[in-house]
Amino acid sequence: MDYRRKRKEESSDDNPAYSRLFVVCERVLTETNIRDAFSKFGELEDVKMPRDRHSGFPKGIAYVKFSKTSEAAAALEAMNLRVLPDSTRPLKVMVACNRSDIQSDDEDNDKYRRVFINIPKTTTENELDEHFKEFGKIISIQIQRDRDTGESKGFAYIKYKKFSDAACAIENCDKIYRAIFAQPRGYYSRRQETSYEAKLNDLANTSTNVRTSLLSMMNTRPEGYKRVHFMCAPYLAYHQVNSLFDLIPGMVHCDFFVDLIHNFGKGIVLYSNPISAAYAVEKLNKLEYPPGVRIFVKPDHSKFDVTHEQSFATMPNVVNKLRNAITETSSSSTPDLAKLAEAIAEASKLIKLATQGVLEEKIPDSSDLSYCSVKLPPPKPLADIDSPVAKRCFLVSKPRPPPFTVLRDVFCRFGDLINVYTLPNKTVGYARYASIQAADDAIKALHGAEICGVRMKVIEAEEEQPHKRMRYD
Template identity: 65%
Template sequence: MDNRRKRGEESSDDSPMYSRLFIVCEKGLTKEHFEDAFNKFGTIEDIRMPRDHNTGESKGIAYIKFSKTSEAANAMEEMNLKVLPNSNRPLKVMVAGNRSDIQTDDHDDEKYRRIFINVAKTATEDMLQEHFSEFGHVESILIQRDRNSGESRGFAYIRYRKFSEAACAFENCERKYRAIFALPKGHNKRPETSFEFNINNLATSSANMRTSVLSLMKTRPGNYTRVNFMCSPYINQKQVEKLFDIIPGMVVCQFYVDLVRNCGKGTVSFTNPVSAAYAVEKLDRFEYPPGSHILVRPDNTKFDPKDNNFTKLPNAVSNLKNAISATTNADSPDLAQLAEAIAEASKLIKMATAGVSDDMIPNSNDLNYCSVKLPPTQPLADVDSPVAKRCFLVCKPQPPPLTILRDVFCRFGNLINVYTLPNKTVGYARYATVEAADNAMKSLHGAEICGVRMKVLEAEDEAPAKRMRYD
């Protein structure tokens, strides 16, 4: 009786798991040869032998799909390294993950011999041994338990000596166990992003630093205890504090947003020069938030952490508001009082932000305004100039200010206009010459503008304006 099903009666998807075999063979073998040799192991659902598209010759590989995992397991264990009639080359039989997958794992790999089961919290290893040894030689049973209480977590792993034994248990154990093949450790773990790797590496390094500060003082001498930083304007004081607090010894963090250059600036003070030097070493050019970078530089000016002028600013602002209000409502305004309030507020702002000036941090054009070197500013093209080429802009998580975009994109000459779509992260830059648009794309694609990573691509041609129809 022919045990092979017609191709199309049933889906040839790999269900159940590991029921498809991948075979390396001699090119002269045919489907009939495989059907005759493998038919005895069970129901063959599909045999596929890929061929070269140009010559039509067999590639020397074959896929055989069985109806059960145990059938595929028995066939693999029996036929691996066997020589078929009319052939001089032994077969290499392996498990294939799906119709086109080629597994290079050895046929006795642990992932084919280990099953995952759900168990009652009262179940013991002896109880599981008694039931699952019916299907083959059990090498180990591991019930997952809580580390603190030792109580079962409700699932277990059972490892067999052979793939066929695990497959038999997978198919025939009591349904309450809901058995499946266990994936290898780490198989379904999400890959770690570069940002996660950097932050984890930083945290680990800083944790090690806490235990070896004295040794680091010998290797990282420094004569400063405060650092200046510049960062994206889209993060807040709390986030900056959490980042710098990874470095041991942080005393105070001052942060404000430079509205003129649209970037964040501040200072961080540490209890010792080792920590300050370590902050510069580890956090300078660190990617935070993802897609932007933070710039950290030493501050060699003297600073008393207790003298925090930021705490005095609210009182100065309050005094200034009261002076303005009194001057507005009074018949004879006290201009001297108003001038004194303005002078006090200006003085405190200057003192509070001392140490984070552009003299101590490289020009913000180098980091937050634009991460690439820009040519000089050039005048805009006439607004009615014909559009030679458009650039498509993608700016996530949000577009920079239009004034900044205009200043950046006009530097390549012949810019007609640049704009972003309302409530979108995309926009367009329209140029009067192809050369100017090409230069903008070449220089700005992948650059950071105000801490925002930009994509600058060639846009499709604009559709011609529809003519108004008159009756």
């Protein structure tokens, strides 16, 4: 079977819903033991017991797929916490919506006991009770009604005492009701605000309220600087960065550009007063912007304080000065080369400011901006590219991987690194080492670390499969 097709089938929803069970059991049990124990509850479509790919021993879990949800429900209620003859520990039986999404809820959860039905608007609770009580004990019947008129909306919820009762009702009730399992309460409600959104919204709400903003900033201690420099994701646009720092009252100007060599954005923001600058560092440093990638904001204590507006205001004078110096040099038999060089240098400085957006002495040093959140050993030379691979590390970095040069510098510090790479347009990659010890050291140190603000997952990768030979006819 094609691998992609197999993965797709394993992750697809089961039909009917909740008809697959997830069983935690002892490793001594076999597929035959599980099949014999569960087959008495109904028709088994599939029984799987995953094995460890290295040792080949069972993992101690099983997936049991029934043809009907009512059969799975009956098996869950009867087999959960039961000890099989060849075992010493009780089984833990749960519903598995699909093979990649194991549900830890048990049969007492409303999710498996509430039934959603469509009804004629003239239907009463007594009529529903008369029809649905034959499938099991009913806890409650709720016909949804209009709050103002009291008229039925045409649907209702029926809650049963047991999962198996609800399943039987769905399978056997009159088809006009189109019964299905109801979604959990609050399923369609507004999702919970993330920490990133909470921080940004709080900052935005504070900034729009001038009084609240000033009171909050008064508690911030100024440190004598009015500029801050920052490092951020390279794919942010200028207007996004400008809007973020403009949330802090008192922003005068924002310079921003992308370092194409090291693949990150950086720049400087000028505020009108030291309190605003210190407040920006306090509120924006290590903020996830965009979510999953942090922006680092640090004070700029340099003395240079020229803004774009001030520089561009002097542009006509600089142009005239350069034009006059060129004219005098070309018409004089003894040209003043020093004056010409001074005019060229001043014009070059303004050209660099206009094209790059920030002067060279204003560019922050990346070594000051949390290059890596863990302490790293000194760099070590790379292993020979033809060295045999002893072990590989699997890398996961969301939402985007750090720059390649940064990854290579970080992972080479554990020695014997052959190469490190990420897959095109993916958030995963591999680091290949010539020694097992080096790979283990990298996993131990870097798993969970942040590199350039990106949280990394570094785990042991599967053994590299040999390349298949191409067949030529």
